[in-house]
Amino acid sequence: MSEDRSTDNAAVPATGDAADAPETIAVTETETPGRRRLTTLLIIAAVLFGLDLLTKCLAVAYIDPDDPVPIIGDFARLDLVRNPGAAFSMATGMTWLLTLIAAAVVVGVIRIGRTLRSLWWAIGLGMVLGGAMGNLVDRIFRSPGPLQGHVVDFVAIGWWPVFNVADSAIVCGAILLVALTIFGFEPDGTRSGRKHTEETA
Template identity: 85%
Template structure:
């Protein structure tokens, strides 16, 4: 009679069991976050412009904080804060290029804060692009609706604010070494504390 031989060898290790616990997990892709932020800001920009056009008259500002802050309807053929007013068609093409570029970068994005910054830029660019495409005097020549007047600052809108604030955030992330892929310069593949918290 043969005695059964027990096999005490451990089961073969699966790829899941061989992962190094000291290796940080890959951050999730952030395209959805970017698009949600862009959609919210685009919707807010569109809503405020619609209300302003329906309720304000050009040249008849409405005081909010005395003469310091006012709602003043202005149709702007230029860029943010009324710059480059004679280059509307070129600004339209630039805005379209920004939208395409941001979406392409967003497909591989893994940093939460980069997603926030790019989402702000994308939402603002879309808001002003829609004005240039669909408002008078015509496609590629449309004037952007601006309505927020603060002190001596040029009149602006939600889209302008989104673009500027998003750009400032992206510059800050670059200066402090935060990469779009979720890593930080000088730390190799190690994720920064701010990213791990995200």
């Protein structure tokens, strides 16, 4: 009798929560990489934002605008400049518009980051986000007033316009994202060339 009961129990299909377990696990595994990439993006952005804010505070406190600090002669120096324009002193007469663009970039990057599966895209977008936040804070809180604030720049190298950590982060992040796009690396972690090959095989 005990053998018959064990046989009957083995034949009964799983129902309820047990039957749904594989599907639940699959959903969890699908969502986890996206959350990890968003976390990576936000950590990179926070580190760069903090570094940008710290270096700007030090520059304002210790660099005289009329007395640049030489690092490598006249080639590399610390030169405090208040920049009303975009990165590398471009579009100096459109401060309010640049402020709105920076705010839109911050919102857009965060929304895109929620769907990411690619580590490299997370790094690139994190750099752009950190830089955009750094300069956005200057435009909101520094003089001459909200949405008109001048960005603190202090790094001068050769003939290149004076810049800061945020500018460097934005440019390097943008270059990385362009390179990823050119070589076919998608935000979802796939590669467009491989995807096309699999579809035609």
